[in-house]
Amino acid sequence: MKEVNFVQPKYQAIIDDIKSNILSGTYKSGDQIPTESALQISYNVSRQTVRKAILELSNEGFLRSEKGSGTYVSKQYRTRSNGRPAKKTIGVEQDVPLVMINAYYEELEVPFFCLDDVQSSYIATRELIAKGHTQIGIIAKMDDLQGKYRMKGFIKALGEAKLRFHPELVLSFDTTTKSDLHASLEKFLIDYRGGLTALVCYNDEVGLEVINACKRLGISIPDELSLIGQDNSYIAKNASIKLTTLTHHQEQMGRDAADWVIKLLQGKKNWLQLIITPPY
Numbered sequence: 001m002k003e004v005n006f007v008q009p010k011y012q013a014i015i016d017d018i019k020s021n022i023l024s025g026t027y028k029s030g031d032q033i034p035t036e037s038a039l040q041i042s043y044n045v046s047r048q049t050v051r052k053a054i055l056e057l058s059n060e061g062f063l064r065s066e067k068g069s070g071t072y073v074s075k076q077y078r079t080r081s082n083g084r085p086a087k088k089t090i091g092v093e094q095d096v097p098l099v100m101i102n103a104y105y106e107e108l109e110v111p112f113f114c115l116d117d118v119q120s121s122y123i124a125t126r127e128l129i130a131k132g133h134t135q136i137g138i139i140a141k142m143d144d145l146q147g148k149y150r151m152k153g154f155i156k157a158l159g160e161a162k163l164r165f166h167p168e169l170v171l172s173f174d175t176t177t178k179s180d181l182h183a184s185l186e187k188f189l190i191d192y193r194g195g196l197t198a199l200v201c202y203n204d205e206v207g208l209e210v211i212n213a214c215k216r217l218g219i220s221i222p223d224e225l226s227l228i229g230q231d232n233s234y235i236a237k238n239a240s241i242k243l244t245t246l247t248h249h250q251e252q253m254g255r256d257a258a259d260w261v262i263k264l265l266q267g268k269k270n271w272l273q274l275i276i277t278p279p280y
């Protein structure tokens with residue numbers, strides 16, 4: 001395990017360490033750097049922290065990522081004075097507009113288009129409350145901002161309705177434990193059967209996992225357990241079982257982002273504008 005100074009933010013310490021290895025020649029142009037999993041272990045940090053560091057180094061021209069292949073040392077950094085990145089214009093790197101869709105990093109001041117995930121989960125929870133449910137649980141992914149914001153919306157809706165938040169009715173998972181979700185889900189449903197009457201699901205994929213688990217356990221939906229998903233994804237649209245879910249206008253978001261980039265190139269948009277697309 002590397003000994004890195006974490007007095008500064010963890011992701012910044014990783015950036016400095018990798019940048020030092022590149023400038024010293026330890027990592028040469030075109031070399032593949034260790035995988036995210038290997039960097040997690042090496043620096044003893046979360047995957048999200050590693051990804052923040054890689055994104056920042058990519059924005060500065062030190063790294064480039066190839067889908068399905070890995071992350072490599074870029075040649076771009078050699079074109080900059082003494083290997084130091086040029087003055088950074090946040091949101092625009094080397095005159096190339098940058099906009100993030102459906103996700104963003106709090107540490108980076110970049111323009112983004114995304115769903116208001118707090119509002120999304122809030123609406124889902126309010127819908128269940130309006131149907132008379134008081135014992136409502138949530139299945140939440142907790143290693144990304146989307147999952148954390150959706151948890152926040154869930155808690156907000158319960159608070160406004162003066163309903164008690166039951167920590168035991170929260171089933172959380174992350175990227176590394178997702179493969180075990182079906183097993184933990186069955187145990188969760190067995191343990192709280194009879195007390196739990198409704199579930200807010202992290203997304204439609206999780207909602208369908210719940211439906212399949214309920215079928216195996218003989219739990220009737222919606223008579224015994226009501227569910228609501230989020231995102232109105234192709235998974236929900238094409239599933240053989242109907243899942244109540246919230247609308248998420250992915251295509252519109254993509255069109256809005258493309259329109260924003262075009263107008264930016266034409267000098268008609270302020271590139272620092274931050275845009276949130278709420279569910280409707």
